[in-house]
Amino acid sequence: MAIDPIRPTDTEARTLARTIIDGAYFGALGVLEDGNPLVTRVAIATDDDGCPLTLVSDLSLHTRCLRKHDSASLLLGEPGPRGDPLTHPRLTLSVRAACVDKTQDRVERYLAHQPKAKLYIDFTDFHFIRLAPLQGYLNGGFGKAFRLTAGDLHSLTPPGGTAEGLNKS
Template identity: 65%
Template sequence: MTKTDPIRPTDDEARRLARELIDSARFAALAVLVDARPFVTRVALGTTPDGAPLTLVSDLSAHTRALRAAPQASLLVGEPGDKGDPLTHPRLTLDCTARFLAKDDALRTHYLATHPKAKLYIDFADFNFVGFEVEAGHLNGGFGKAFRLTAADLAPTGQPPAPGA
């Protein structure tokens, strides 16, 4: 008996949905390795001006120390709707490499536009911006709608893929 591959060919609708999930996310589950064990936490999430996932983290947190030690990470975006089975709602797992970014006024202003409550702590010395270079994605667009996406598939419309994609 031959099993059918549950992964569908990536199409423009999958690319659009994945990008929509990234662009609309205001938080995400961040997975890192702490002492060689998986560690998942929730982080606020936005995008850089060029559309890459972005967060603001404190040096006091375990996930920040983990990202400094090993920048490989995963982000899960997409939340269940108000009705129905949570597993039927779209979600996207991103395979990423974290990059600590310099704090500058333009990035600060851009982030605060979507995360105004971060004004309380964004200027604390122990807070840093982390951008995520997306290498691949795994989209579950709902029941029976699974896709593998490349960095190029996930690039914002009109943006070139990240270097090395």
């Protein structure tokens, strides 16, 4: 009988997942293009409730894919400056993507985290996409694998937000 490498999810795992989301500047976004996987790098910030948020152009292929199929995957977590990149924590989220209004609050939050976006954030073909987590897979380093439910992902309140709103659009 195979041993399940997934550990029981605990507060430490939930806290690490929240830290990865809040600290992410970039992520790998996986979408479906005509049924085939496509991965692209996107800039990330968080909405007021801690939900990952990205700014996309209508001209990009991944935006067109998300408009056709709102299920996606988001990989967050950068390797540290030294050592084996696979030993550093990373979080893969299954997400539901939704276009949301470009409110003043979102613009300010996004620019505070991604200041270079000031060059194009006001372009009419750019929109915010909320990437609402449905579940997550946390690799906290060697031998530290966890499955996170949507409840796990909103069990910790991010700074300046309320955890209950994580999956709102």
